[in-house]
Amino acid sequence: MLHVPCHRILMYLRSIIHERVMWEIHSSEKIRIKDIAERSGVSVGTVDRVLHDRPNVSKKAKAKVDAVLKEINYQPNSYASALAYNRKYTFCCLLPAHSCNAYWTEVEKGLRQCVLNRGDFHLSLFTEYYDQFDESSFSEAAEKLWEKQPDGMVVVPQNLEATRTLCSKLQETAVPFVFLDSNIPEISPLSFFGQDSLKSGHFAGRIFMMQAGEATRRILLMKLMSKGRVASRQQENREVGFRSYMAAQHPTCEIVELPLQIGEEERYDAQIGEMLSQLPDIRHCITFSSRAHILGEYFLRHGLKDFHLFGYDMIERNMECLKQGTIDFLVAQHPWKQGYNSVKALFNHIVLRKAVQQYHYMPLELLTAENYMYYIADEK
Amino acid sequence: MLHVPCHRILMYLRSIIHERVMWEIHSSEKIRIKDIAERSGVSVGTVDRVLHDRPNVSKKAKAKVDAVLKEINYQPNSYASALAYNRKYTFCCLLPAHSCNAYWTEVEKGLRQCVLNRGDFHLSLFTEYYDQFDESSFSEAAEKLWEKQPDGMVVVPQNLEATRTLCSKLQETAVPFVFLDSNIPEISPLSFFGQDSLKSGHFAGRIFMMQAGEATRRILLMKLMSKGRVASRQQENREVGFRSYMAAQHPTCEIVELPLQIGEEERYDAQIGEMLSQLPDIRHCITFSSRAHILGEYFLRHGLKDFHLFGYDMIERNMECLKQGTIDFLVAQHPWKQGYNSVKALFNHIVLRKAVQQYHYMPLELLTAENYMYYIADEK
DNA sequence: TAACAAACTGTGTGGGTTAACAGTGGTGGT
């Protein structure tokens, strides 16, 4: 018998016969405050004072305790701790306004579920919305949430100045915040959850053109517009990534744009029809918005079978098109997980006092008729 | 002001101006055993006995408590509960033996990490290995683990009989177990974690042939063999799914097999070389094992640039080939997550007494040089 | 009225947090 204690792992190699190794692992040796007190020759009161940086500890005592702490890597029982604190925590969340947008609704479901799953703690979550193209609406919403005196915030950044104003206040009062969807690295958030839009567009280009084939001379890019601008920053950045791929790999392929205005839904059919009749050689369409279904449903209604369509986000109407075969590929973003994990990060940091990773890029997941059901099932 | 209490969610609609809605959510109202006792006019001890179905409760008292329970939907604080139980839990894990197989190593890392992350509880994990093609080795390993008197088990099933023998014993003594990697639905496990191999092969076929193109007359299927058989059930099932796709969609495309024996690594180069020289028109290769890198590294060594390769599993050597460009696609299985979630399911069920989902099919995730890094980052 | 269950209450436990309080030794002033 050979015992090899290694960090908190006790690896016990019994036999190495026929490629077989047996191991054991035990989740730490349960070091309590009491144990630290015994080891360092002081009382639990003193250990507690050192741990919580409270006054009235001599340099000598602190040194002794610190020495033991360094040696054993003490992790307080986070649940006993949270239980004892018996505190209420308020989280706030600042999102872009969205009406019929299933993407943000999924994010919200995730936020909510994370709070509900932690029902053993006293958590509250407040949400406010802002207009993506109106700086003052961001500040107003931020102000409203600020009055809630949050212990932590989830923020979908708007422009740099407005976001910085909010975050400076948060940082001054040591209120941690995470960024969701898009990041501003200069303002260092506790954590970031989102997707690398540039890489995502690049990836889309690779798959899209693999299907289209080398011979393709012209493709259609559908763009969702709002007040004359591309409707979201994500959409914008993905297009940049896509175009850089196309410029490098398929420089002769023409990208024809089809802009559709949010709020002018009744015009879409005519606009699409006109475009397709003007350019009858087009067979491959892509969009970086979450509304590929606008084209997909058009193809379905008009019985157009030999079109290929690439889009983003697993929302209800897109899923239906995947099933029907009018959308070939979707890139998924796990909005539910982004929401869930954002709150989870705040919770782990604030309530359980655990370390959290700073960057969380969601995987670039490719969905087709064959695999989308596993994507859905994965979202617990 | 309008208050609408709905389940445990308090939705507070403040304004519906410009698509903006504000909401609040609070994680339950914290009903304690004490509260139930007060409401039903008995002591906490009596409530506790009702909750845990222990004897010595009068019909009258039980009725009173039940009435209150029905009314309020009591959820005990799982952490206070686990703290009070102060029990040690032993989990056991039965895996196929593997030497240089990075796939199972990832599974094991996940198992281990899950135990380590729950350091606030007294968990132990014991692992044993069996030979996939030797029934008696499974029974032996199972016997060794049985002696540990596990509170829960993670099992990678072998054949039906051997697995059933173990699981019957477990079911008799009410020891929950989860199946990992492959499922046997007749033996109803607490939970299953794995991938749908048939669908996976089908999916692979779709992507693979999309890249190959309609004109492709002949493709290469590399098979990893052990003792004259396909080396794993997963590999076998994926091939079935793949062939059913090919039969339906590309019936004229010839599938040429290249079997490679485990343990005869020194012969691989010659075998591959011979195959490629005999069939010089082959440009597209696929394997359902995790060893696509065998071909990928061959291409690299011999400077063969216009071959396309499709494989499985994000292991170190495959990742290197993805980067180098000799592997085009990998289907990922999240082995780390499978391991992690298996233990998590046991923990949630046994320690926290929470409900767990029965089936967990891992997403069929497609990895390329462009997106593999996000896959890695996602595995926390 | 004692004996004896059944039914029920009260309380200690788990680990951590916090505060109140008592005690120690040392310093400075008179």
Place this chain on the structure above:
DNA sequence: ACCACCACTGTTAACCCACACAGTTTGTTA
């Protein structure tokens, strides 16, 4: 030499919530 005052330290208790067991109160039967 005495006291006041201080920083420091140890002890204790209450609390968070669920659990489990030792006791106590009931009710019934001999």
